[in-house]
Amino acid sequence: MFRRLLLLMPLIAPLPLSAQDRHITIASTTSTEQSGLFRHILPIFTRETGITVRVVALGTGQALDVGRRGDADVVFVHDRAAEQRFVAEGHGLARQHVMFNDFVIIGPAADPAGIGPEARPGHIAGSRDAAAALARIAEARAPFISRGDRSGTHAAERRLWQQAGVDPISGRGAWYREIGQGMGATLNTAAAQGAHALADRGTWLSFRNRQGLRILVEGDARLFNQYGVMLVNPQRHPHVKQAEGQRFIDWITAPAGQAAIAGYRIHGEQLFFPNAARAEPGG
Numbered sequence: 260m261f262r263r264l265l266l267l268m269p270l271i272a273p274l275p276l277s278a279q280d281r282h283i284t285i286a287s288t289t290s291t292e293q294s295g296l297f298r299h300i301l302p303i304f305t306r307e308t309g310i311t312v313r314v315v316a317l318g319t320g321q322a323l324d325v326g327r328r329g330d331a332d333v334v335f336v337h338d339r340a341a342e343q344r345f346v347a348e349g350h351g352l353a354r355q356h357v358m359f360n361d362f363v364i365i366g367p368a369a370d371p372a373g374i375g376p377e378a379r380p381g382h383i384a385g386s387r388d389a390a391a392a393l394a395r396i397a398e399a400r401a402p403f404i405s406r407g408d409r410s411g412t413h414a415a416e417r418r419l420w421q422q423a424g425v426d427p428i429s430g431r432g433a434w435y436r437e438i439g440q441g442m443g444a445t446l447n448t449a450a451a452q453g454a455h456a457l458a459d460r461g462t463w464l465s466f467r468n469r470q471g472l473r474i475l476v477e478g479d480a481r482l483f484n485q486y487g488v489m490l491v492n493p494q495r496h497p498h499v500k501q502a503e504g505q506r507f508i509d510w511i512t513a514p515a516g517q518a519a520i521a522g523y524r525i526h527g528e529q530l531f532f533p534n535a536a537r538a539e540p541g542g
Contacts, residue, residue, distance in 0.1 A: 282311040283503045286323070286331035288411060289441035291486075292316035294461035294530055300519040304510055310503050318441065320409025326350055326489070329496030332504035335511075337411035337459075337486045351489035355512050358520050358531040359485045362415055363463060364392055364476035365446075366455035372401040375475035387478040390422040397425045400434040402454035406445050407437025411484070416457045419481065446472075459484055461530040486531075488512070511535070 291297055292314055301312045315325055319336040326334040327350045334351060336342060345351045366372070374392040396403055405427070406413045420427050427435040438448055442462040449456040450470040458466075463474070488508050493499040510516045517533035524530065 280311070281309055281503055282313060283332040283500050283507060284313045284315060284330070285333045285335055285507070286315045286317065286325040287335040288319055288322060288337055288486075289316050289443065290337070290412070290459045290462050291335065293441065293443045294459075294465045295525070296461065296520070296523055296531060299523040300511075300516070303519045304507065304516070307515065308506055308510065310506060312507070316441070318406065318408040318410025318413065320414075323350075326491045329491060329499060332491055332500045333488060333507055334491060335486065335488045337484055338414045339485055339487060341411075341414065342487045342489065346489060349492055349495065351491055354487045354489045355508065356535050357486045357488050357511055358517075358533045358535075359483060360460045360531050361477065361484050362389075362412065362457055362482040363460050363474045364389060364455060365449065365458055365463060365472050366396075366401070366475045367453045368471045368473050370475060372396045372399040372455070375473075387476065389476055389479040389482055390419050392476045393419055394423040394425055396455055397423070397427065397430065397434075400430065402449075402452055403427065403435050404445050404449045404452065404454045404456045405435065405437045406442065407439045408441065410441070412442060412457060412459055415482075415484070419457070422481070464525045464528055464530055485534075 293316070297314055305311050315322065315331060317325065319338045319341060322334055322336050323341060323345050325331045326345065334345070335357065342354050346354050364374070366374070372395045374395050405416060431437065438445060442458060443466065445456050446458060446462065446466050447468055448454070450468050450472050453471060488511060490501065490504045490508060491499050493501040512535035517535055520531050520533045521529065
């Protein structure tokens with residue numbers, strides 16, 4: 260029997276790594292998934308590296324929590340302050356820029372708060388001031404749908420309300436509603452209720468159920484939307500696939516990955532702009 264086991268051992272020995280299923284898990288935002296970006300770039304990465312990718316798409320806050328628990332190998336999100344805390348607390352390794360786009364304020368074409376480029380006299384027609392636009396929405400008690408999900412978009416929205424000098428929670432249940440869901444659900448709710456929302460441009464461009472919604476405010480520098488990527492700290496979570504996860508980070512921040520991002524378009528319009536080699540404006 261012992262001889263037989265010795266003869267069988269070569270047959271049951273572990274396969275070399277190249278012959279095993281090589282995969283990583285990325286905790287990311289709903290915007291990278293719902294915009295269709297991952298459907299475009301991940302097959303390219305897999306063809307070039309042989310590594311498959313499983314995506315957990317959540318709001319940025321929740322995606323970072325997944326990383327804190329060690330339930331992902333890579334975190335790819337868009338809330339720079341929260342990302343820097345994640346690294347400072349030892350949950351992730353060095354954060355790197357990947358790409359950017361911007362946020363837009365969308366709302367009913369009739370523009371009940373008078374914030375769009377064709378606003379009524381005395382309103383802020385053509386203004387790029389996002390905080391002033393939110394102040395007008397609050398003043399008019401015009402319906403506003405918030406993600407309310409600790410996402411990067413939700414964090415950006417809260418900063419804008421603060422800059423507007425408005426506490427929207429006081430309007431909860433009247434004109435302000437938090438739904439605790441992703442960007443797609445937020446836009447669907449806004450479309451159904453004829454309400455305003457803050458959206459990332461990538462998801463907006465890929466969103467089909469617009470009904471009477473349109474972009475009312477864009478172009479404010481405060482609407483800049485930077486994405487970053489980090490490897491989950493393998494010293495805290497030894498099961499993290501460090502080599503494969505770092506391979507993805509190296510690829511997405513190198514010319515091949517950056518070109519894949521730039522090549523993703525909808526109706527000829529580019530959704531994300533690679534900037535791994537550049538610093539974010541102002542820092």
